Amino acid sequence: MPRMFPWTIYMVMIFGSLSSAGFGFDQGWWGGIMSSKQFIHTFGSYRPDQQAWALSSKQQSVGTGVGYAGVILGVICGTPINERFGRKMTLLMQAVIVSVGVIIESTTRSSYAQFVVGKGIVYFGGGIATNAIPVYQGECAPPSVRGLMAGTYNAFLMIGGFAASLIVYLCRHVSSDWAWRVVIVAQIGIPILGWLGLPFLPESPHWLIRHGRPEQAAKSLRRLRGPSFPVEEEVVALQQLLADEQERQNATSWADCVSTRVNLRRTIIAVGVQAFQQGQGISFVANYQAVFLQQIGFKEVLLISMIVYIIGVVANILSMATSDRMGRRTVLLWSSMVLGACMLTIGGLTCRGTAHMTYPMQIAAVVMLMLWFLVFQLTWGPLAWVITSEVPPSQVREKMVTLSGFSAYGTGLIIVFVNPYTQGAIGGGVGFIYGALSLIALVFVFFFVPELRNRSLDQIDEMFEARLPTRDFASYVCGDIRDGQAEKRPEVEEEYVERVP
Structure with a gap:
């Protein structure tokens, strides 16, 4: 068991991950608000075929897809910002960007276009955080708690999502448009908390060494490891590592991520785990679970959304406590089988439509959805970010993390654009698609993902x-x-x- 670390480690763990809570917050309220009658009456239209007000499939796709496009752009832009200005300044800049997006979102009256633009800016800031957080925490973490620290990224996604779903649920009976506007305004509290925590965070020692500032790197290491840690030896080791990289002329371009067999292998692992994390259905569950529950005739969709996020928070806390003990590879293998079984069961229960579903079948589908979310947040949700923080080599770390984030949100972008039309056409049959992707993920982990625990x-x-x-x-x-x-x-x-x- 590792000893108690300096309080700075826990500050990095919490405030270094806080930016991801904003991304989770936005996902949390968006998934719930699409079933909110106040929101739908503001931006939707009356659907004679459904005899109800609703957002069109196009509005659902655009509202969700523009956000994911913003994330992808943020991931790409995050690399040069992260490399040039450092991890702390990058987190500060993304907090400012998120605040601007929240203001644009919350001040719209009836313009869906303005709402979507603000949402895209918020997600752009989330994409920058996706680049900065795994790099920052991977470089600051002692090896024995790297899984714990890297897992906080996904844990804060769930905490943000739960907070948002709770606000949506509590405001469900508000008759005015403040039923949905309150949750958007509340989101600005997350970047404010980030600003308050940044002065207490050290800069990454790796980044300081790479920019010729060994004295500051030593101070940062002392804060991260404690006064008894042999800081000078670690600085010398990092300087030697950097010298070796420069001698090999690495880190010269994006091509270095795939220029050697070793780097290509590491890129495949980092990119693959992120693609399969999204591909197994989390984009569907996070964004369209309320619409799905309505389709199968379930009534208390906002309550279920909140319960799902409670499950996610608990699962991530358990995962943070166990990931450095149980490892990565075996957990991902077994969980892929369980996730696939859950989605295939959901598909089988719901594919024939509401008319053929009994109440026990509805309950069974909801239980399978909750079990899926529990297993996902125990395993693939946090562990994909753990692997992203430890697989990339230091000479191309920012670039490989960017490729991983691009893979994750590129896959998510495809899903959120296509899912409304697919779900409208085959209903719960989409579970068969995500279940099949879980089985493919199992094969990928078996052949490519090694065990890197401790x-x-x-x-x-x-x-x-x-x-x-x-x-x-x-x-x-x-x-x-x-x-x-x-x-x-x-x-x-x-x-x-x-x-x-």
């Missing part, structure tokens, strides 16, 4: 450079331990990482 970033580099088969990573003994150099390398000291047997 490894330092240098040890991960060594194992990839050794070109180990995927299944051999867990049992491999790194050179610094084999050669008896553990005392000379702070990353593998007993108090920071469990020794490899």
Whole structure:
């Protein structure tokens, strides 16, 4: 077990992840508000075929898809910002961007276009955070708690989503448009909290070293590891690592992410886990669960949405406590099977439409949806971000994280644009599609995703450079331990990482 770390580590863990809560908040209220009669009466239209007011499939696609397009643009722009200005300044800039988007969203009266533009700007800030947070936390985290720290990104997504769904639920009986406007205005509290926490966060030691500021890197490391940590030795090790990278002339372009077999393998892993995280159905569940529940005849859709996010928060907390004990690979393999079974069951229960569904079948479908969400948030939800924080090599870390984020939200963008039309055509049959993708994800993990639990970033580099088969990573003994150099390398000291047997 690792010792207690300085309070700065916990500040990085909490405030470093706070920006993701804004993204989760936006997803949380959007999924619920699409079933809010006040919102629909403001922006929707009367549908004679449904004998009710509703948003059109086009409005659903545009409202959700523009947000995801904003995320993708933010991920792309986040790389040069992150590389040039550092992790802290990047988080500050994205908080300002999110605030601007919230103001635009909340001040619209009846213009759906203005609403969508504001939403896209909020998601643009979320995309920048998607680039900055995994890089920042991966570089600041001691190896023995990297899973815990990286998992906070997804945990705060759920916390933000729960807060938003709770506000939507509590305001459901408000007769005016403040039923939906309140939750948008409340969202600005998240960047404000981020501004308050930033002065207490250290800059990434890796970024400081790469920009020729070793003295500041030493101060940052001392804050992150404590006064007894051999800071000078770690700074020398990081400087040597940087010198080796420059000697090999790495990190010169985006092509370096795929220019060697080793980097190509790491890119495939980082990009693949993010694509399959989205592809198994989280974009559908997060954005269209309320519409889905209405389609199968369920009434208390806002209550169910709130319960789903409570499940997500609890699951992420459990995952943060266990990810560094249980690892990554085995958990992802087993969870893919469970996720696939849940979605296939949902498809089987609902594919024939409301007319053929009994009340027990509705309950069974809701239970399967909740079980799916619980398992996803225990496993794929946080672990994809853990893997994204540890797989990329330092010389192309920002670029590879950007590619991973592009993969995640590019996949999500396709789903949120297509899903309303697909769901309108085949109803709950969309569960068959997501269930099949879970089975494909299982195959991907088996052949590509190694076990990296409790490894330092240098040890991960060594194992990839050794070109180990995927299944051999867990049992491999790194050179610094084999050669008896553990005392000379702070990353593998007993108090920071469990020794490899």
